[in-house]
Amino acid sequence: MDKNYHIFSDGRIERSEDTVRLETEDGEKKHIPVEHAEAVFLHGQVDYNTRLMSFLNDHGVAVHVFGWNDRYAGSLMPERGQTSGRTVVEQVRAYDDPERRQSIAASFVRGSIHNMRTNVTYYDSRDYELGGVIDDLDDAAARVDAAGDISELMGVEATARRAYYRTFDAVLPDSFTFDSRQYNPPPNPVNALISFGNSLVYANCVSAIRATALDPAVSYLHEPGERRYSLSLDIADLFKPVLTDRLLFRLVNRKQIGRDDFRDEVGSCLLDESGRTTFLREFEKTLERTVEHPDLNRKVSYQYLLRLEVYKLKKHLLAGEPYEPFRRWW
Numbered sequence: 159m160d161k162n163y164h165i166f167s168d169g170r171i172e173r174s175e176d177t178v179r180l181e182t183e184d185g186e187k188k189h190i191p192v193e194h195a196e197a198v199f200l201h202g203q204v205d206y207n208t209r210l211m212s213f214l215n216d217h218g219v220a221v222h223v224f225g226w227n228d229r230y231a232g233s234l235m236p237e238r239g240q241t242s243g244r245t246v247v248e249q250v251r252a253y254d255d256p257e258r259r260q261s262i263a264a265s266f267v268r269g270s271i272h273n274m275r276t277n278v279t280y281y282d283s284r285d286y287e288l289g290g291v292i293d294d295l296d297d298a299a300a301r302v303d304a305a306g307d308i309s310e311l312m313g314v315e316a317t318a319r320r321a322y323y324r325t326f327d328a329v330l331p332d333s334f335t336f337d338s339r340q341y342n343p344p345p346n347p348v349n350a351l352i353s354f355g356n357s358l359v360y361a362n363c364v365s366a367i368r369a370t371a372l373d374p375a376v377s378y379l380h381e382p383g384e385r386r387y388s389l390s391l392d393i394a395d396l397f398k399p400v401l402t403d404r405l406l407f408r409l410v411n412r413k414q415i416g417r418d419d420f421r422d423e424v425g426s427c428l429l430d431e432s433g434r435t436t437f438l439r440e441f442e443k444t445l446e447r448t449v450e451h452p453d454l455n456r457k458v459s460y461q462y463l464l465r466l467e468v469y470k471l472k473k474h475l476l477a478g479e480p481y482e483p484f485r486r487w488w
Contacts, residue, residue, distance in 0.1 A: 160196035162362070162445070164438050166431055168203040173213040180204075195219045196461075197365045199358075201228075201434065220368060222361040228350070228428055229342070230357040233364050233387075242371035248475045249376050260311070262474070262481060263379040264302050266392050267315045269483025271299045273399040274322040276486045281407075286328050294321035311379065315395070322399075333417055334410055343426030348406070350420060350427050354434065355402030356394065358441055363390040363397070366464040370472050393467055396484045401460065405444055409437065449488050 165171065169182035178190040178198070190198065192213070197220040206221075214221060214236060221234040252258045275295045282288040298318035305311040319339070326336040326348060336348040344350040364387050367374045377388035379395070409415040419433030429437065445461040458466070467484050474481035 160194050162197050162199060162442060163190050163195055164199040164201060164442075165204060166201045166434065170205040171198075171200075171210060172207065173210050178210065178213070192217050192219060197222055197361070199361065200224065220365050222364070224357065228354045228357065228434070230361055233361065235364070235368055245371040245472065245476060246373050246376070249373055252475055253376055253378060253382070256307075259378050260305075260308065262471075263308055263311050263392075264305065265481050265483045266379045266395055267302050267311050267318075268299060269485050270315060270395045270399075271295055271302070271318045272485045273396060274318060275299075277399050277403055277407075278322065278325050281325065281329050286325075288325055288328060291321050291324050294318070308379065308381070315379075329407055330410055343423075344428070345425070346427050347417060347420045350429055351406045351410075351415070351437065352402060354429055354437060355406060355441065356398055358438075359394045359397050359401050360387075360390050362401075362445070362461065362464055363387075363393040363468075366393070366468050369465055370468050372468060372472055372475075393464065393471075396467065397464065400486055401441070401444060405437070405440055409440060414440070452487060 165180055167180065167182040167184075167186075169180055171178060171180045173179075174189070176192075178192050178195075180188045180190065182188075195217070198214070199222045201224045211221075211234060214234075216236075218236050220236060223231045223233065225231040252262065275292060278288050278291050278295065282292060295318055298314050298321065301314050302311065305314055323336065323339055330336065330348065334348050335346065337346075339352065340346075340349050341353045344353045364374060367387070367389055372389065374387035374389045375382055377392045380388045380391040382388045415433055415436055419430055419436065420427050421430045446459055448457040448459050449463075450456070451458045463484060470479075471481055473479045
């Protein structure tokens, strides 16, 4: 898989012959080997022009933009790697069919709950006494099939996630109090880490969908809406426990990120540049980590698992193959 490149510096990014060059406000020049780039993530105030966008489009490189509060702001997507009217038609047909949509959405919820439960079980086995959370997640999973419509499924998923979030205060040190999930803006370090990590997962899902002929705006669990890639929200729910939460626990408990890696502003708490750099470095290492895949009989990276998930959904829509959501097996 190609690499993600993250830019924190303020400055200008432009085409320089057959590569991409960042010139910072201090006059420093850095080059990005575009032939090995999956996506470029802009975290600073960066200027660019249409010549650069055309160049990145030719190389199939996406640009993901993050705002002042570490939140995902949008993407500049290259022309799709694949284009298929039939795929989009079948994707929309599945959305328009209440039974098929319910089935796909339920699969996302089941997979999400399973992956949350895997995290809780891991820490419960290390004497954190989280049996009550496991029971609540099992109860939520048992209600998935009984949900009558999408709104009920969303309610089941929300109930499971509230139970799951009780794990955080038990696992994290006292200096990282969580209380509850809050965002826009996040009020404390734990919420800031979750928001930043989830934004990275979402953006990587956008890149994975771009590699297929699926339309990122047509989704099944989350309602399609204006100005968002809602299918990325569906896929991201499966991977947040693996890519965001496990990393968060590890970085905080190993003291790789501390309270001094955040800046407090009016009504909000955000990672500073040092904290973001640490999180991103470890996040990218996680994406590159490999695991033996039981069906493919070879090792695949976590990043490849994102793309594989989208292809599984595409096969279900086009060929009717059963869609089994990503469920952590290791």
